Amino acid sequence: MKFFLVLVLFTSTCFSVGSAQEPSEGEGPKGIENVAYQWGGMALKATANDTERFQPRPTVTSRYLGLIFISVFDAWSRYDQTAIPVYLSDVERRPVSERNLKNKEIAISYAAYGTMKEYYYSDTELFRKMMVGLGLDPDNTSLDPNTPQGVGNLAAKAVIEARKNDGSNQYGEVEGSDGEPYFDYTNYRPVNSADENSDINRWQPKYFSDGKGGEYAPGCLTPFWQHVAPIALKSADQFRPGPPPMVGSEQLEKEVKEVIDLQANLTDEDKALVEFMRDGPQSVQQAGHWLKFAQDVSRRDNHTLDEDVKMYFLTQVTAMDAFIASWDSKMYYDYARPYALVHDYYQNQVIKAWGGPGKGIVAMKGQEWRPYSPDTFLCPPFPSYTSGHSTVSGACGEALRLFTGDDYFGEEVELIPGSLTETDPANYGEPVIIKFPTFTEAADMAGMSRVMGGYHIQADNVAGLQLGRDVAGAVWKFYNHHLGKQGNQ
16 A cells, blocks of 8 residues: 555545435445545644645644644534543533434534634635535534534634633743743753854754855744643653763764764665655655554554544644653753764764765764755754654554554655755655554654664663653553543533
């Protein structure tokens, strides 16, 4: 089964909800034809567009996706026998006679539409077209809890209101922000500057190309994210790992050398994996990456609407909380990246390494080393420990394993090595196929790709994978509670 590389906008294939005879519970459109899957596709399209407009901001987009699919779940829950909403209070479970596919489709559509307008507001017209394609009125703002339209609108409203002051500073509402969205109200300042590294154990900003002949050193991305209220975790530091290896330790010396050796010996398959997990233009970040994987599962297993609502809810809450937990570790330890560590450990020593686009592997001094990455995005602009890719992948891989009851994944993707890093197609490799046999292996490959690419040492990866799997365990309990499996309704 091939992974879908191109995001598909599903409005062209949408059908009017409830237009045919209503199927009984568990039947109805499946796979790509179910309405929940289609809203998943729309969420991915909006995330890709958001990246183009505002640059990659994985923490922010993980929150958007998490809250969108919480609202979808909450709306759906009112038409389920036992499910408990997260934020939608004071709306009674609908009578058995109303718990049909048509009402579920309508309710989740209005919930998705309402939250997507809020978080991905630049694409509102796109969402309106989606609603029209489904035969729904995008201007219906009813809050009548006795109608599916009202339930959906109320679910969106409940999520938006509940999360307005959740620590994300989405509206620039925290004192001192002056209305600037996502303003850093913690006043984080790195110990090191881009020009001077006074503490090698700590994070150092690095210069990127601006793509116009100049350069700049981006500041730390959302250095306050550990203060965002998690959904299922008790606190951001609930599973905080122990410290990373410090300069002078035998472990760090070995792990820095491992990064150099791995990068100097990247195969075409390795390069393709690094690029696939790093993502490029139209990136959907790590939360979106695992939403794509979830959609692969939906197609593979021919999911119903009910199954997709639950799976997206689980995976996106998992990704959102995993980012919060990872940022807690990142900002607590404020740890260095290999970019600076290699320069310090191998200063004035000749090593073999990737020389940059078009240069291949060359001999260079250690202080000239760089990750396998384009000039415009040399390495992520925030501390290293733990790896966000590893944490979110470990978390979401475990969530999908738990959801399906089987570790088997069976996806594969065909890629062109170098296409997201090299500037000249003449330096691309021949197409390769990367296989993801299991969810666990997919997560492990995602984490390892960050070491091979030179963004992390192995300690960042190993601790991140474990942190993510710990998060997934907590979210799994939360998820089952909200399915009503613990006797609470």
